[in-house]
Amino acid sequence: MREASFYIAEEGGKVKCILCPKNCSISEGNTGVCGVRENFSGKLYSLAYSKPIALHLDPIEKKPLYHFFPGSKILSIGTYGCNLNCRFCQNSDISQEFRKEDFDNLEEVTPEQVVQICSKYGYKFAAFTYNEPSVFFEYMFDIAVICKKNDIKTVVVSNGQINKEPMLKLIEYIDAFNIDLKSFNPDFYRKICGGDILTTKQTIETIVEKKKHLEVTFLLIENLNDNESEFVELCKYLSGLDKNIVLHISRAFPRYKMEFEPTPLILISKFEDTAKKYLNYVYTGNI
DSSP, X not given: OEEOSSEEEOGGGOEEEOSSTTOOEEOTTOBOTTSSEEEETTEEEETTTTOOSEEEEEEXXXXXXXXXXXXXXXXXXXXXXXXXXXXXXTTHHHHTSOOGGGGGGSOOOOHHHHHHHHHHHTOOEEXXXXXXXXXXXXXXXXXXXXXXXXXXXXXXXXXXXXXXXXHHHHHXXXXXXXXXXXXXXXXXXXXXXXXXXXXXXXXXXXHHHTTOEEEEEEEEOTTTSOOHHHHHHHHHHHHHHOTTOEEEEEEOOOOTTOOOOOOOHHHHHHHHHHHTTTOSEEEEEOO
């Protein structure tokens, strides 16, 4: 375990995690919503530190990143946990359906060892992905700092649910982002995902302001977030920030707590045509 970076002590031995907009107030022995940040004797600790469940070499396009060193291979790192609880979660086995005791069965891989793996095999890119990387902030941050010293470029694939202060600390060591923008409807974020759209928008805007490479993924689900007028507003929002932001429209499949038909290809194509009216680079995925 590693002591968390962003929390404050509260009365009665509780701690308040201020890493993400959940701002969980956590009592002794419990974790926050993410399931991986625990109050231990009045201090907040990351259970995920140096405990990856995956270290895989992927094509960089799989993140997806299409305009950031295409054709490259990237070492991808993930753990357990997420600070959203999307009812349609596409990787619920690692994001939702785990216990904190599962960390006991994982082999420790320190930040230094991750970078040693990159150096040994000549990997020039590392991604924090698979689950939501903000929940293992300290592990991600320490790896990113060492990567920067070793000329290894870093990528974050995230839902964007991170508070401004930790985001500003992290972004100095990250080269590229892919952010999931799940809808442009605040009620959808709150009721279906358990999240806050304003925080994700704030994260996107910070990335643009800091001039980091940004690509955005929109997971299109028929009869759930396929309101075309809302999607037009989403595209206008991104275009207003930068018409060159890359947008990926991704096909959804039934997962976790929701049953639905895979997104029809004709709907994917329709939304692709709509997005191309506002943005210069639009791609479809999971087809």
